[in-house]
Amino acid sequence: MAIHGNTIGEVDEAPVASLPHDAADTDTLAVDPALVEEVRTGLQQQPKRLSSRFFYDAEGSRIFQAIMHAPEYYLTRSEYEILDTYKAELLELFAVGDRSFDLVELGAGDGLKTKILLSHFADEQADFAYAPVDISADALDGLVADVRSQWPNLRLNPRHDDYFNALEQLSEESDSRRVVLFLGSNIGNFAPDEAVDFYRQLHDRLHPGDLVLTGIDLQKHPAIIHAAYNDRQGLTRAFNLNLLRRLNRDLDANFDLAAFDHYETYSPETGEARSYLVSQKAQTVRIGALDIDVPFAWGEIIHTEISRKFTPAQIEQLAQQAGFRVVTSFTDCKGYFTDVVFEKV
Template identity: 45%
Template sequence: MESTTLSATSTFEQDIHEGLTASFKNISSKYFYDDLGSVIFQDIMKMPEYYPTPCEFEILSLQGEDILRKLNFDEPFNIIEFGAGDGIKTRQLLKKLMENQVDFTYVPIDISQKAIQELEANMLDYLPGLKIKSLIGNYFSMMEDLFALQEPGLFLFLGSNIGNYQDPEANDLLGQFYQHMKTGDKLLIGFDLQKNPAVIRDAYDDSQGITKAFNMNLLQRINKELGGNFKKEFFDFYSHYNPVNGEVRSFLVSLKEQEVYIANLDRTYPFRQNELIWTELSKKYTLSEIDILASNNGFELIENFLDCKHYFTDSLWTKQ
């Protein structure tokens, strides 16, 4: 077992400044996942309203052998997971591969060192003998190193993370994947599917306030890491799902006219009463949109693995 800390180039200060001076204020959802944010997200995944986690858990638990057959690897390979989190869903697939005596090395990547440490402990407790080589850092900054690995690769981008990107950004990310993958490498990518809007609404605005706490932690992170003086009691949370375009958009709302000072930037940022800070996009796809997205970025779609409710799919692509 190896654990390597990679120094990612931080753009936190620059992104916060640009986001809070934009005509429509925004904070990128990639900053949700500090140590506390990662813990809160684990709580979100345990909520009964939050269907993506159990749906994907079902797929990886029950269809692991089908996925294995479609990989068509005849030599040792790496399973590289971007934003691994706690790995509970992924270990269902890994368990199935180990039961079939498949020779692979698991390479989980997460920006949170705490999340990686807990992942390693849980994985090795559940799957003794698992070959694991963890990486801590921002996978965007280590793309070249990851794709320089000699063995064939199955790359995991699970949990509907692709839905957090607007179309140009999603295509740019998939283009980076394609550029650095070898011919025959596979990408297993999670997509949340369009469904009853009420189901989606409840998943992203829960009555317990856990999603609100997840968003509010962005302000706490700015306070802690950048010397901000955000006061959480002066902000609220709002989430909206548009079933026409399949987009969930989440916001923090300034409850009063106020100013926030950030010491590291030595800047004061004004807020109007009811002004929004856009924090997250979570797009829901149709199967035809997934097919188009794969094709437009040079991939061949091998198969969509669906849960029993058809709420979610793990879509297997290959680089030809």
């Protein structure tokens, strides 16, 4: 399935005609060097892989917004419920003794869930500043405009930067306690060693007593998890295939989207949901901007995403390995999802 605006239709794109590599004007392409390196290495190894970080071009972001409203995709609704139910308790944790704090959101996006907290904190006249951080300038500009229109008196300090640079800069500019939001179970997209390394880097940029509120998807019945990444509307399929569309546009590739399919697995033993693109025939794809040809066998995969699900014991272990302690956690009414408060010690 593919999404165009708010409509859904079958993928019926013909292969993009490729130019001879000496005729392609690659200098005029707005090529992300990280994407170039990812494709160069990822599509020439076995098994082939592409990082999920490249899902989120403009079309991918639109598709993901639709996914969040799909009936099978419980994650957004579960975390929304948690933040709405426990917003008062969270404010008490963040503003102990009425102290000021900086609310720093990593990967803020459209701030849908965070606005629950902003609204409550503003109503309670909490002494805080909001610092959304995002690598997407468009997403950040839209969020900032929306927040300013709703809460014109809110201290706003947006950062178009990567997470760790933004945290270092904020540390130099403010003596307030920092409360870092890392919502949406984004930590599930990291391999185990990468997750520990991420939190260690976060730990190194915080002061003792600073907090991290992390959204984490819990292990549960495998059918519930599998359905969340394999919805009946075909939204997740469209999201996965859009990665190939991006390579066609940005790297002068000629992927035939109709010749690839979306495949999802979930292992209750490892707690890992994995997404793949599967070649439906033997074919060769030209990546014009890289001047390479990539062969695919029938049934060959490209691994595109991992979404890990955690047990409470694994969450505790992750915090300890990174130098944090678990202060408390909040769970939705079904026990599907948890938001955990880490403190730097």
